[in-house]
């Protein structure tokens with residue numbers, strides 16, 4: 001017995017374990033023993049393995065990493081991963097039993113982690129969250145290079161350029177589209193777990209689709225007049241495709257990200273925001 005499944009003694013050359021039995025014997029030696037002695041030694045190893053796994057689970061709970069352990073174990077056999085996927089069909093049930101806050105950052109390995117309680121809880125909270133009332137322009141930005149996002153160099157460069165241009169900052173509401181949470185308004189990006197997570201790149205297709213759906217839900221439920229989307233190569237394109245279906249063309253302004261230089265990219269984005277203000281001005285005149 002091992003933490004990732006059972007092995008057949010007849011096929012083994014090494015014991016992947018350091019318990020007393022495995023350290024002192026080889027599989028070859030055990031195969032040569034009497035059945036009774038072999039059974040006694042294997043039982044001793046198996047008992048130790050069970051206790052180790054129980055302690056590992058307890059420590060994972062203590063560290064707030066039970067979900068990570070669950071994913072790790074689930075990937076040791078296809079039927080276990082299948083069970084985890086079924087479990088993912090009940091995100092609200094999983095969320096109800098999870099503690100409110102944890103100290104450790106969250107690791108996201110792929111779409112099997114989308115059902116984890118922290119993500120469900122954040123999304124439920126976001127549904128009830130109201131953006132600043134004076135903000136007419138929703139600015140959708142890709143994941144910056146550091147956390148918290150609103151203190152990243154990308155956002156700082158953009159914010160200072162907007163001030164220089166004299167654009168009214170209170171009318172713009174910046175949200176970051178990012179995996180696995182979906183959409184993170186800048187006001188929330190320092191709260192747990194949004195400031196403490198690591199996601200595996202490149203993202204799988206299910207995760208990309210999920211982020212785009214979250215962006216769609218957020219935009220649909222809010223009353224922004226204009227949406228400015230700064231594209232990113234993978235998620236951005238998906239978000240754009242979804243937003244084009246639900247927003248009138250004149251209300252969606254896209255800023256492409258094909259520039260090599262960050263400064264050029266920010267300038268392009270600032271021009272897009274400028275256009276948004278002009279569109280906003282025209283709209284209010286015609287209202």
Ligand SMILES: [Zn+2]
Nearest residue numbers: 017019022045
């Ligand atoms: Zn052992």
